[in-house]
Amino acid sequence: MSELRITRLRVEAVLPARAHPGDAGLDLTACEGTTIGPGERALVSTGLAVEIPPDHAGIVAPRSGLALRHGISIVNTPGVIDAGYRGEVQVILVNTDRSESFTVEPGMRIAQLLVMPVTPVDVVEVERLTETSRGSDGFGSSGVR
Numbered sequence: 001m002s003e004l005r006i007t008r009l010r011v012e013a014v015l016p017a018r019a020h021p022g023d024a025g026l027d028l029t030a031c032e033g034t035t036i037g038p039g040e041r042a043l044v045s046t047g048l049a050v051e052i053p054p055d056h057a058g059i060v061a062p063r064s065g066l067a068l069r070h071g072i073s074i075v076n077t078p079g080v081i082d083a084g085y086r087g088e089v090q091v092i093l094v095n096t097d098r099s100e101s102f103t104v105e106p107g108m109r110i111a112q113l114l115v116m117p118v119t120p121v122d123v124v125e126v127e128r129l130t131e132t133s134r135g136s137d138g139f140g141s142s143g144v145r
Contacts, residue, residue: 004050004051004052004053007049009048009088010031010047027113028046028091028113029109031047033104035103036072036101036102036104038101040094043090044110045088054083055117055119057081059114059115060079060091062074062112063112073096074111075092
């Protein structure tokens, strides 16, 4: 098992943790409170900096319960934390509810962090790509719309 090195930038910051054994994501917690109006977005601090292992990326994803019950998601989902980044982890939350504001309280679980391996690749320009049965068929190409 790899290590995820973390520094608390604020005393009140909560270390990420899995809610249940075997969960893929570590819950990220708000370090400050804010209210997000209908259709608005807010940058929410976690008070943490992380050291993502080499050849890995931190993937910040929404929490399904917040999405279902309150319409709260992440604007740039999934957010990506590169292995070389050492600044504070912040989450751009968006309130998709059309009528209700949402209040983020300090200590509230607002997102989840997955640490995933990344395969480095070399970019190679070619005249043609390899043919496949799908070809360039895009959106809706599976027949499900």
